[in-house]
Amino acid sequence: MTTGYPSAHSRPGSRSTNRAGGERRSLRRIAGIQVVFLLIFIALIVRLVTLDVLNHSFWAKSSVAQFRSTLTTKALRAGIYDRNGLTIAVSRPTALVLADNFQIKDPLKEARALSPLVHIPVEKLRAMLSTHNGYVPVTHSLNLDQGRHIASLNFHGIVVQNSSMRSYPQGTIAQSLIGGLDSQGLGNAGIELASNSTLAGQNGVSRLFVTPSGVAIPGETATVIKKAVAGTGLELTIDSSLQYVTEQNLAQAINSTHAVSGVAIVMDVKTGEILANASLVNTRVNPGVLGKIPTWQKNIGVGGVQASINNLAFTSAYEPGSVFKVVTFSAALAQGTINANTPFTVPGHIVVGTRKFHDAEAHGTLHLTATQILAQSSNIGTYLVGKTIGKNAILAAVQRFGFGLPTGLAFPGETRGLVVNAANYYASDNVALPIGQVDAVPPIQVLDAYNAIANGGVFVSPKLVRGYVYPNGSMKSTPKSAKRRVLSASVDQTMIQMLEQVVLAGTGSNAIIPGYLVAGKTGTATIPTPGKDTLLAHAYNATFVGFAPANHPVLSMIVIVQRPQTTIFGGAVAAPVFKAVMGYALRHYGIPSSGVSQKPLTGKTNISSDVT
Numbered sequence: 001m002t003t004g005y006p007s008a009h010s011r012p013g014s015r016s017t018n019r020a021g022g023e024r025r026s027l028r029r030i031a032g033i034q035v036v037f038l039l040i041f042i043a044l045i046v047r048l049v050t051l052d053v054l055n056h057s058f059w060a061k062s063s064v065a066q067f068r069s070t071l072t073t074k075a076l077r078a079g080i081y082d083r084n085g086l087t088i089a090v091s092r093p094t095a096l097v098l099a100d101n102f103q104i105k106d107p108l109k110e111a112r113a114l115s116p117l118v119h120i121p122v123e124k125l126r127a128m129l130s131t132h133n134g135y136v137p138v139t140h141s142l143n144l145d146q147g148r149h150i151a152s153l154n155f156h157g158i159v160v161q162n163s164s165m166r167s168y169p170q171g172t173i174a175q176s177l178i179g180g181l182d183s184q185g186l187g188n189a190g191i192e193l194a195s196n197s198t199l200a201g202q203n204g205v206s207r208l209f210v211t212p213s214g215v216a217i218p219g220e221t222a223t224v225i226k227k228a229v230a231g232t233g234l235e236l237t238i239d240s241s242l243q244y245v246t247e248q249n250l251a252q253a254i255n256s257t258h259a260v261s262g263v264a265i266v267m268d269v270k271t272g273e274i275l276a277n278a279s280l281v282n283t284r285v286n287p288g289v290l291g292k293i294p295t296w297q298k299n300i301g302v303g304g305v306q307a308s309i310n311n312l313a314f315t316s317a318y319e320p321g322s323v324f325k326v327v328t329f330s331a332a333l334a335q336g337t338i339n340a341n342t343p344f345t346v347p348g349h350i351v352v353g354t355r356k357f358h359d360a361e362a363h364g365t366l367h368l369t370a371t372q373i374l375a376q377s378s379n380i381g382t383y384l385v386g387k388t389i390g391k392n393a394i395l396a397a398v399q400r401f402g403f404g405l406p407t408g409l410a411f412p413g414e415t416r417g418l419v420v421n422a423a424n425y426y427a428s429d430n431v432a433l434p435i436g437q438v439d440a441v442p443p444i445q446v447l448d449a450y451n452a453i454a455n456g457g458v459f460v461s462p463k464l465v466r467g468y469v470y471p472n473g474s475m476k477s478t479p480k481s482a483k484r485r486v487l488s489a490s491v492d493q494t495m496i497q498m499l500e501q502v503v504l505a506g507t508g509s510n511a512i513i514p515g516y517l518v519a520g521k522t523g524t525a526t527i528p529t530p531g532k533d534t535l536l537a538h539a540y541n542a543t544f545v546g547f548a549p550a551n552h553p554v555l556s557m558i559v560i561v562q563r564p565q566t567t568i569f570g571g572a573v574a575a576p577v578f579k580a581v582m583g584y585a586l587r588h589y590g591i592p593s594s595g596v597s598q599k600p601l602t603g604k605t606n607i608s609s610d611v612t
Contacts, residue, residue: 070205070206070207070225072203072204072205073162073203073204073205073206073224073227073228074162074163074164074185074203074228075200075201075202075203075204075228075229075230075231076091076093076164076201076228076230076231077091077164077166077185077199077200077201077231078091078198078199078201078230078231078232078233078234078469078471079091079233079234079469080178080191080192080199080233080234080236081233081234081235081236081469082235082236082238082239082240082243083235083236083237083238083239083273083275083466084239084240085235086170086240087169087170088168088169088170088173088174088178088236088238088240089166089167089168089178089192090166090167090169091164091165091166091167092164092165092167093143093144093162093163093164094140094141094142094143094144094147094162094163094164094165095140095142095143095144095146095147095148095150095160095161095162095163096137096139096140096147096160096161096162096163097118097137097138097139097140097142097147097150097158097159097160098135098136098137098138098158098159098160098161099128099129099135099136099138099157099158099159100135100136100157100158100159102132102157103156103157104129104130104156104157105156107126107129107130108122108126110129110155110156110157110158111123111125111126111128111129113155114129114138114150114155114158117146117149117150117153118138118139118142118150119139120138120139125138129157138158140163140165141165144162147160147162148160164185166181166185170240171298172296172298172299172300172306172307173240173243173244173247174238174240174243174247174277175190175296175298175307176190176277176278176279176280176296176307176308176309176310176311176312177190177191177236177238177277177279177311177464178190178191178192179191179192179193179194179309179412180192180296185200186200187199187200189309189310189412190311190411190412191234191236191464193412194410194411194412195234195465198231198232198234198468199231199232199233199234200231201228201229201230201231201232202228202229203228204224204225204226204227204228204229205224205225205226206223206224206225207223207225229471230471231471232468232469232470232471233468233469233470234465234467234468234469235465235466235467235468235469235475236464236465236466237268237273237274237275237463237464237465237466238274238275238276238277238464239275239276239588241588242266242275242276242581242584242585242588243275243276243277243278245276245580245581245584245585246264246266246276246277246278246581247264247276247278247280247300247307248300248301248302249264249577249580249581250262250263250264250278250280250559250561250577250581251278251280251300251301251302251303251305252302253559253561253564253573253574253576253577254280254282254302254303254305254561254564255282255302255303255304255305256566257561257564257565257566257567257573258282258284258285258564258565258566259282259285259561259562259563259564259565259573260281260282260285260287260288260290260293260562260563261279261280261281261282261293261308261312261561261562261563262278262279262280262559262560262561262562263278263279263280263312263313263316263443263558263559263560263562264276264277264278264557264558264559264560264577264581265277265278265313265443265444265447265557265558266555266556266557266581266582266585267447267451267462267555267556267557268554268555269451269454269455269460269547269553269554269555269556270455270460270554271460271463271480271481272451272460272461272462272463272481273462273463273464273466273481274462274463274464275555275585276581276585277311277313277464278307278313279307279308279310279311279312279313280300280305280306280307280308281293281295281305281306281307281308282303282304282305283295283304283305283306284303284304285565288536288539288563289529289530289536290527290530290536293308293310293312294308294309294310295307295308295309296308296309310413311411311413312443313442313443313444314407314409314411314413314414314415314442314443314444315411315412315413315414315415315442316415316442316443317415317417317418317440317441317442318440318441318442318443318525318527318541318560318562319436319437319438319439319440319525319526319527319528319541319612320436320439320441320446320523320525320541320543321435321436321437321523321524321525321526321541321543321570321610321611321612322377322379322435322436322507322521322522322523322524322525322543322570322610322611322612323436323446323450323521323522323523323543323544323545323570324434324435324436324439324441324446324523325374325377325382325434325435325436325521326374326449326450326453326495326499326521327394327397327398327401327403327434327449328382328385328386328394328397328434328435329370329374329382329385329495329498330397330453330487330491330492330495331386331389331393331394331396331397332370332385332386332388332389332393333491333494333495334397334487334488334491335388335389335393337388337389338370338385338388339370339494340369340370340371340494340497340498341369341370341371342369342370343367343368343369344367344368344369344370344373344381344384344385345365345366345367346359346365346366346367346368346373346378346380346381346384347365347380348362348363348364348365348380349380350380350383350431352383352427352428352430352431353426353427353428353430354427354428355428355431355432357379357380357383357431357432358379358380359378359379359380359381359609360377360379360524360608360609360610360611360612361608361609366378366381368381370385370498371497371498371501372501372505373385374498374499374501374502374506374521375498375501375502375505375506375507376506376507376609377502377506377507377521377522377523377609377610378609379431379435379612382434382435383430383431383434383435385434386430386431386433386434387430391422391425391429391430391433392422394433394434395420395421395422395425395433398419398433398439399419400486401445401448401449401452401459401486402445402448402449402452402459403417403419403439403441403445403449404416404417404418404419404439404441404445407444407445407448407461407462408461408462408481408482409444409462409463409464411464414442415442416442417439417440417441417442417445418439418440418441419438419439419440419441420433420438420439435612436523436525436612437525437526437612443558443560444462446543446545446558447462447545447556447557447558448461448462450520450521450545450546450547450556450558451547451556452486452487453487453492453495453496453499453519453547454496454519454547454553454556455553456489456492457485457486457487457488457489457491457492458483458484458485458486459483459484459485459486460481460482460483461481461482461483462481463478463481465478466478496519496550496553499519499520499521499546499550500517500518500519500550502519502520502521502522503518503519503520503546506522507522507569507570507571507607507609507610508520508521508522508544508546508571508575509571509575509607510571510572510575510576510579510607511544511546511571511575511576511578511579511582512579513548513579513582513583513586514583515593515594515595515596516548516549516550516583516586516591516593516594517548517549517550517551517594517596518546518547518548518549518550518582519546519547519548519550519553520544520545520546520547520575520578521544521545521546522543522544522569522570522571522574522575522607522610523541523542523543523544523545523570523610523612524540524541524542524543524568524569524570524571524608524610524611524612525540525541525543525611525612526539526540526611526612527539527540527541527563538565539563540563540564540568540569540611541560541561541562541563542560542561542562542564542568542569542570542572542573542574543558543559543560543561543570543574544558544559544570544571544574544575544577544578545557545558545559545578546578546582548582548586548591549586549591549592549593549594550594551594552594554586554589554591555582555585555586555589555591557578557581557582557585559574559575559577559578559581560574561573561574561577568611569607569608569610569611570607570610571607571608571610572607575607
């Protein structure tokens with residue numbers, strides 16, 4: 001019986017057909033796998049070509065860099081010298097010994113062997129070699145021969161590099177001026193900071209092969225890529241012997257009067273060269289609301305007096321008080337509204353705007369000449385002199401003398417001061433400005449003004465660097481200071497004669513130097529409370545500024561003692577320092593005597609009359 005469907009026996013070739021289809025599928029899979037492997041192989045070939053041919057240079061450098069260390073070779077910092085060639089700051093080459101204590105297996109054993117070579121006790125050295133941080137400076141005070149000897153012994157984990165050490169052979173002398181270095185060997189204050197790039201020179205570059213952990217391979221020497229270039233030294237205008245005398249006399253005044261701080265500057269009248277510059281702080285007194293003044297933490301040999309870190313002669317501003325009155329008088333002389341003998345009627349007090357002004361000592365109506373007003377430091381009289389010319393002439397004189405302008409020293413932290421102008425001028429400033437109460441200026445600017453008077457009416461910019469000392473020993477002088485005329489010769493001569501009377505018959509008699517004519521001015525200035533429209537109680541700045549010999553000026557000087565306690569007056573505190581230092585300087589430089597015996601005139605003014 002048939003069913004209409006073929007039987008299995010009736011389908012010839014069915015098995016062979018299935019077998020053929022399976023083989024074709026297997027071949028396709030194998031072909032696919034081969035294509036995948038081929039693509040992978042091509043990708044690998046491309047990558048290898050990229051790495052080995054196209055990027056060969058990059059990877060070659062990278063592989064070398066893993067074992068090569070680039071080292072900076074510090075240039076030898078140049079020296080600083082005074083005007084006579086005396087060394088003030090110097091760097092000497094040294095060996096820096098470093099420890100990679102991860103590489104040290106037996107700290108005690110290595111410490112015993114290394115101790116006599118680095119001059120460090122065994123136990124202290126063992127502790128240094130045991131601290132696992134990978135970088136421990138052991139010492140940097142060895143000379144180069146000692147360093148080379150240690151390197152030749154191949155101590156495990158010990159590396160020796162060339163370094164240098166800065167020293168100051170004159171101790172604390174001129175420290176506020178010179179400054180110092182930070183932990184990286186860079187200037188952090190004073191001349192060291194101001195001239196850092198000049199002194200530091202140019203660092204060199206060397207390469208050294210090291211282990212993967214960064215330790216130098218024993219016996220491997222560094223390859224110099226770029227030689228270090230030593231710095232250029234500085235010859236300053238400072239005279240170290242005069243600097244010492246200035247610091248000691250100022251320190252004694254600060255200590256004996258229990259003052260907070262003090263500044264003194266001596267200048268060459270003709271050149272503007274600063275021969276001495278002292279900035280000192282009394283660490284034994286409470287500075288009060290004005291805050292503590294940072295110091296170098298080294299006593300200079302007088303009580304607790306230390307050099308300030310910031311040089312107050314350039315970086316601090318104060319209301320100068322009566323020493324500022326020369327601006328008013330010189331401006332009036334220049335305008336022709338007064339002469340030395342112009343008479344004035346001076347009342348006991350005046351009210352201008354909302355403020356009442358008076359002289360330091362109560363008095364009735366006085367009849368004084370312009371010279372007597374300056375000698376007696378009358379505040380009311382000075383206002384009357386200023387009134388003859390008005391605010392614009394006084395403001396112009398302030399700028400003409402350099403107040404509120406850069407000095408050109410470019411000393412770190414130097415301030416221009418704060419001076420009023422026409423836009424922020426108040427009615428009361430008609431009195432306050434002429435007597436030195438409104439403007440706040442740095443001491444150097446006050447000295448600059450008096451130095452201009454001493455220099456025949458020609459302003460000369462101050463100067464601290466005389467020349468550059470090159471590594472080969474040669475020297476190049478710096479350019480001469482810029483000059484400009486601020487007073488005519490005739491006005492200037494009158495101003496000098498009036499300032500002589502301040503010393504002879506006024507508040508500056510304690511500045512008289514036997515055998516020499518002295519011209520100058522005292523000041524006892526009140527101190528404003530920071531951020532308030534009030535004055536600090538029992539707080540004054542005592543100042544004397546002047547020059548000698550008055551008949552042929554050679555040296556000018558300013559002395560400021562901040563907040564003295566036992567006596568406050570510029571004529572009593574600052575003038576004696578001027579006398580001692582200027583007297584020494586005149587003899588030190590062999591300045592001929594004025595040929596006169598200068599003594600205080602009878603009936604001289606009380607030194608307490610210059611308070612503003």
